[in-house]
Amino acid sequence: MYYIKKSTQGWECMKKEKLKEKVISNFKKEEFIDLLSDIIKIPSHKEVDWQEDKIANYLYDYLKINNIDEVKLDYIKENRPNVIAKIKGKSNGKSLMLNGHLDTIPPYSMIIPAYKPVIKNGYIQGRGVVDMKGPLASMIMALTLIKKAKIELAGDVYFTGVIDQEQRSIGTVNLIEKNLKTDFAVVGEPTNLKICKAHKGMEWIKIIVKGKSVHGSTPEKGYNPIYHASRIATEIEKFNKKLKEKVNEVVGYSTINVGVISGGNDPNIVPNVTHLEVDRRYTNEETREKIYEEIEKIIAKLKTSNPNFETEVIPMNDRICPLGNLPFHNNDDNILFKSLKKSTNKYTNNESEVTSFRGWSDAALLDNKLGINSVIFGPGLTEKCHAADEKIKISELVKAVKIYISLIIDICS
Amino acid sequence: MNFKDYISKSEIIDLSKNLIKIEGHKKTKKRESEVAKYIKNLFEKEEIKNELKEIEYNRPNIYGKIEGENDEIELMFNGHIDTIPGFNMDYDPFKPFIKENKIYGRGSADMKSGIAAVLAAIFAIKRSNVNLDKSLFFAGVVGEEERSKGTEQLVKDNIIANNVIIPEPTELEVSITHKGMEWIEVVFNGKSTHGSKPKEGINSIYAASEFCNIVRKELQEKLEKKRSPLIGNPTINVGVFHGGDDPNIVPNKAKVQIDRRWLPSENLEEVHNEIKDVAQKAVDIIGGDYEVRPLRELTASMINAPHRLNKNDNFVKETISVVEKVTSKEKEAVAFPGWSDAGIISNQTPAKSIILGPGNIDQAHANDEYCDINEILQAAEIYFELIKKRCLN
Numbered sequence: 001m002y003y004i005k006k007s008t009q010g011w012e013c014m015k016k017e018k019l020k021e022k023v024i025s026n027f028k029k030e031e032f033i034d035l036l037s038d039i040i041k042i043p044s045h046k047e048v049d050w051q052e053d054k055i056a057n058y059l060y061d062y063l064k065i066n067n068i069d070e071v072k073l074d075y076i077k078e079n080r081p082n083v084i085a086k087i088k089g090k091s092n093g094k095s096l097m098l099n100g101h102l103d104t105i106p107p108y109s110m111i112i113p114a115y116k117p118v119i120k121n122g123y124i125q126g127r128g129v130v131d132m133k134g135p136l137a138s139m140i141m142a143l144t145l146i147k148k149a150k151i152e153l154a155g156d157v158y159f160t161g162v163i164d165q166e167q168r169s170i171g172t173v174n175l176i177e178k179n180l181k182t183d184f185a186v187v188g189e190p191t192n193l194k195i196c197k198a199h200k201g202m203e204w205i206k207i208i209v210k211g212k213s214v215h216g217s218t219p220e221k222g223y224n225p226i227y228h229a230s231r232i233a234t235e236i237e238k239f240n241k242k243l244k245e246k247v248n249e250v251v252g253y254s255t256i257n258v259g260v261i262s263g264g265n266d267p268n269i270v271p272n273v274t275h276l277e278v279d280r281r282y283t284n285e286e287t288r289e290k291i292y293e294e295i296e297k298i299i300a301k302l303k304t305s306n307p308n309f310e311t312e313v314i315p316m317n318d319r320i321c322p323l324g325n326l327p328f329h330n331n332d333d334n335i336l337f338k339s340l341k342k343s344t345n346k347y348t349n350n351e352s353e354v355t356s357f358r359g360w361s362d363a364a365l366l367d368n369k370l371g372i373n374s375v376i377f378g379p380g381l382t383e384k385c386h387a388a389d390e391k392i393k394i395s396e397l398v399k400a401v402k403i404y405i406s407l408i409i410d411i412c413s
Numbered sequence: 414m415n416f417k418d419y420i421s422k423s424e425i426i427d428l429s430k431n432l433i434k435i436e437g438h439k440k441t442k443k444r445e446s447e448v449a450k451y452i453k454n455l456f457e458k459e460e461i462k463n464e465l466k467e468i469e470y471n472r473p474n475i476y477g478k479i480e481g482e483n484d485e486i487e488l489m490f491n492g493h494i495d496t497i498p499g500f501n502m503d504y505d506p507f508k509p510f511i512k513e514n515k516i517y518g519r520g521s522a523d524m525k526s527g528i529a530a531v532l533a534a535i536f537a538i539k540r541s542n543v544n545l546d547k548s549l550f551f552a553g554v555v556g557e558e559e560r561s562k563g564t565e566q567l568v569k570d571n572i573i574a575n576n577v578i579i580p581e582p583t584e585l586e587v588s589i590t591h592k593g594m595e596w597i598e599v600v601f602n603g604k605s606t607h608g609s610k611p612k613e614g615i616n617s618i619y620a621a622s623e624f625c626n627i628v629r630k631e632l633q634e635k636l637e638k639k640r641s642p643l644i645g646n647p648t649i650n651v652g653v654f655h656g657g658d659d660p661n662i663v664p665n666k667a668k669v670q671i672d673r674r675w676l677p678s679e680n681l682e683e684v685h686n687e688i689k690d691v692a693q694k695a696v697d698i699i700g701g702d703y704e705v706r707p708l709r710e711l712t713a714s715m716i717n718a719p720h721r722l723n724k725n726d727n728f729v730k731e732t733i734s735v736v737e738k739v740t741s742k743e744k745e746a747v748a749f750p751g752w753s754d755a756g757i758i759s760n761q762t763p764a765k766s767i768i769l770g771p772g773n774i775d776q777a778h779a780n781d782e783y784c785d786i787n788e789i790l791q792a793a794e795i796y797f798e799l800i801k802k803r804c805l806n
Contacts, residue, residue: 200609204660215778216650216672217592217751226654226669230625237619237699240611257608258618259660267596267652267672267708269778279608279660316660358609 019413020406023149027141027401029394033124035062036137036397037117040126045106045166052102052163053079059102059140059161066144068159074174076163082171083161084180087147089412093154094335095182096411097372098143098404099172099362100136100189101165104128111388125391134392135188135378135400136161142404155412158182165362169321172362176323176369184336184411185372186404187363190380190392193348193399195340196357197375198250200281201327201364203291204316207232207276207299209263211309216268225274226263228302228309232276233258235298248283250329251356255281277316284327321365328357328364332373339410340377343403358382377403416797419537425793426516426786429529433509433518438558440498442471445555448494449475452553455532459539466566468555474563476572477551479539481804487547488803489574489764490531490796491564491754492581493557496520503781515783522772526784527580527792528553530771534796545804550574557754561713564754568715568761576728576803577764578796581753582772585740585788585795587733588749589726589767590644592674593719593756595684596708599624599692601656603701605665614663615700618656621667623695624703625651628671632691641676644721644748648674665701670708674752677719681707713757720755720766728765735798736769739791750774769795 044055056073063071063085070088073081083102089095107114107127114127124134143159160180162171189196209229214222236258243254256278263274280291292313299311337354344352357363359382363374379400380392437448449465452475456463462480465473475494481487499506499519509518516526535551552572554563581588601621606614628649640646649671656667675684685705692703722729724746733744749755751774755766771788 202609202661215751215774216652217594217648217674219648219650224651226651227625227629229654230622230629233618233622234626237616237622244612255609255611257611257660257663258616258657259608259662259664260657261618261621261667262655264651264653264670267650267670267711268594269652270650271652274654277657277660281609319660 016409016413019151019409023145023151023405023409024402026145026148029398032137032141032398032401035141036124036134039133039137040117040129041115043115044102045104047106049079051079053081055102056081056083056161059083062140066147068143068147076170076174080163082163082174085143085159087143087153087157089153089155091154093413094184094411095156095158096408097158097160097182097185097366098139099160099162099185099187099366100132100139101171101362102161102163103166104131104133105166105386109388110390119394122395123391123393125389127390129392130190130380130390131385132189132378134380134397135190138379138397138400139188139404141401142408145405146408151413153412156182157408157412162362168319169362169365172365173321173323176365181370182372185363185366185374186407187361187366187374187376188378189357189361189376190378190382190385191357191376192381193344193377193379193396193403194353194355195337195375195377197331197354198329199327199357199360199364200251200254200283202325202360203280203282203288204320205278205280205295206314206316207278208312208314209274209309211270211272213272214270216270219270222270223308224270225309226271228306229261229263229274229276231302232299233261235302236278239298248285251283254283254286282327284329288324323365323369325360326364326368328361328367330367330374334373335411336373336375339407340375340403343406347399347402414541414543414801416537416794419540420533422790425529425533425790428532429516429521429526429789430509432525432529433516433520434507436507437495438498444471445494446471446473449473449553452494452532459536461535461539468562468566472555474555474566475553477535479535479545479549481545481547481549483547485548486550486574487576488800489550489552489577491552491554491577491579491758492524492528492531493555493563493754494528494553495555495558496523496525497558497778501780511786514786516786517781517783519782521782521784522582523777523782524581524770524772526772526789527582527770530789530792531580531796533793534800537797538800543805546806547804549800549804554754560711561754561757564757565713565715568757573762574764577755577758577766578799579753579755579766579768580770580792581749581751581768582770582774582777582784583749583768584773585736585769585771585791586747587729587736587744587767587769589722589724589729589746591720591749591752591756591768592644592647592676594712594717594752595673595675595681596712597671597673597685597688598668598706598708599671599688600666600668600704601696601701602703603663603665606663608661608663611663616663617665617667617701620695620699620701621654621656621669623698624669624692625654627691627694632687639676641678644676647676647679675719677721715757715761717752718756718760720753720759722759722765722767726765729767731802732767732769732799735802736795739795739798751777
């Protein structure tokens with residue numbers, strides 16, 4: 001039995017490699033550049049009226065023209081649709097989701113034209129080319145090439161182009177509400193073609209400090225919440241140092257940062273309220289409850305010596321994901337990892353690295369909420385996300401197309 | 414010559430209510446112009462010589478004058494005709510009403526009731542047909558709640574009096590001194606980075622927080638030791654603290670704005686140096702650097718200096734005796750807790766200034782601002798008696 005099984009595996013393997021070559025042989029760089037250039041030209045951020053609508057409709061048409069079996073737009077809000085595409089598998093093989101967000105951040109103070117896809121020295125530039133229109137184009141190209149090659153897949157392949165990842169991730173939240181479950185998922189955020197199996201959770205917390213307002217000429221009659229907020233900020237800074245002592249071997253140490261403080265309008269008034277906005281990054285060894293307990297503890301300690309201030313600690317629900325920006329940890333070394341490692345080695349001549357992702361991604365939602373075995377893997381340097389000179393190497397995008405194709409075949413055929 | 418023969422209580426109350434009804438603050442397009450015009454019309458009706466002096470568009474001072482034998486101004490009433498905006502008052506700020514013998518409304522204490530009492534006294538004098546020996550002057554000035562441009566104009570135009578009464582709310586206490594007011598901004602510069610790697614940056618909010626901590630723990634204590642009789646100790650208030658736009662960014666800029674009340678015995682250089690020392694300590698702890706500057710664009714260009722008048726001055730003694738007579742209470746000179754245009758007048762001209770008016774300073778700018786009606790009526794009578802004392806031989 002052992003020998004038979006081994007030889008079957010070997011044959012299967014050879015067949016898959018051939019399939020991959022066949023699909024990849026249809027890749028046309030010009031076609032790919034056209035697709036990418038087109039979507040770079042379409043602004044898709046919170047400051048344009050149409051939000052993600054135009055890019056979603058463009059991709060819908062593109063996928064339709066390329067005969068993808070099922071393509072639909074799921075409108076979550078006006079002008080805000082997810083694009084869901086599916087290549088149907090024939091039998092009960094393993095299914096895979098390629099997930100990428102359609103939105104970008106606004107151009108802000110870019111030093112290059114934001115929506116003009118200029119190619120220079122092997123790079124293509126523009127807002128969102130790294131985060132993540134480049135990776136999106138690679139995913140879509142992989143999908144359409146698979147379809148074009150008319151290969152029979154056993155499991156379903158989904159592409160989910162989701163809205164709102166730069167804000168509250170309501171696009172991927174919608175996938176969860178619709179229970180769009182697959183066996184595996186790749187979130188194509190730029191990882192420089194490294195396999196990211198984990199990242200920290202992110203919690204945004206508002207601390208509201210209330211004091212007693214009086215005229216600024218008699219400050220001793222009031223309780224200045226600015227002073228109490230300063231005490232809290234100082235304690236949070238100390239707490240950040242303490243967090244650094246505890247290192248998680250995958251994602252490093254947790255952090256806390258006071259990013260915003262706001263109190264008062266006039267120098268001559270003791271204001272009655274001041275608020276702090278805090279960004280807390282946490283590992284899967286921590287919980288949201290614990291994070292809040294820690295902050296409440298800091299505040300309670302300060303309160304004993306300063307009883308005249310009222311403090312409220314609340315999650316910034318209007319700015320963060322409604323399901324929580326949970327940590328992501330996938331320790332399951334399965335076919336997803338094996339396939340990505342193998343083809344990364346093959347197409348990049350580099351030993352592929354399994355590491356953690358610097359930011360937060362929708363993989364946390366797919367993994368935690370749908371139980372999908374997920375990784376983050378995409379072309380482009382994470383450091384170039386949101387950069388004033390956002391750009392990505394075209395050769396890396398092409399490698400990503402090949403790696404995604406290989407992954408689809410490894411998992412679904 | 415009896416005050417009550419020339420003006421009724423109800424007329425004085427109506428004056429106050431009418432003044433409150435007319436908005437005159439930085440949030441209305443018409444600024445102080447409608448208040449000034451209302452007063453001008455009253456002067457016209459009473460046949461009192463008057464003048465509108467426009468300082469900026471829609472921002473006129475209103476002057477009134479009853480001339481004596483001598484053209485020199487013996488007594489000036491200087492009252493600001495602006496108020497702060499309605500903001501979040503507990504009731505409609507510009508619909509005055511009376512409850513338990515108090516007038517409620519924005520400016521009822523600061524200081525439209527004071528203006529009403531002054532006008533009532535001047536009208537009574539005029540109606541009595543008495544010939545003044547020395548000139549009496551009314552200056553309704555703009556912008557005291559901002560940069561005191563109205564009183565600065567008086568100084569620039571050389572309208573100088575021997576004695577000045579400023580009817581800011583003192584609950585009819587004779588106030589002869591107050592602190593100076595300096596507004597200072599400190600900007601802390603750090604180094605911006607992504608909020609998920611805070612150690613790679615310098616968070617300016619932390620530097621500014623340390624600054625606030627040191628102000629509270631060290632500077633405040635130091636200031637309390639500078640206490641002097643009557644005026645008390647200098648104070649400091651951090652009234653504004655802003656930094657950062659997003660939780661996930663380490664902000665490179667945070668600013669605090671400070672209101673520093675300083676004594677006649679201090680000087681501005683000293684005041685600024687103290688702040689710089691604290692800012693330096695804060696950046697020594699956190700890193701980055703800082704800039705300290707006066708918020709001169711928000712305060713008087715002539716400096717909101719302290720005011721001090723000797724309590725043994727004749728004008729003080731005389732004023733105290735008049736107030737004692739009208740209120741039947743013993744009085745002694747006190748300090749005014751706020752800042753007033755006396756800070757400009759007494760530093761820029763030889764005039765002796767006293768701050769004396771109806772209403773409680775705690776009600777100034779309050780969300781339930783009101784003024785006691787008895788105090789308004791007594792203030793009017795006090796002013797009337799003072800005019801008689803000063804302007805009749």
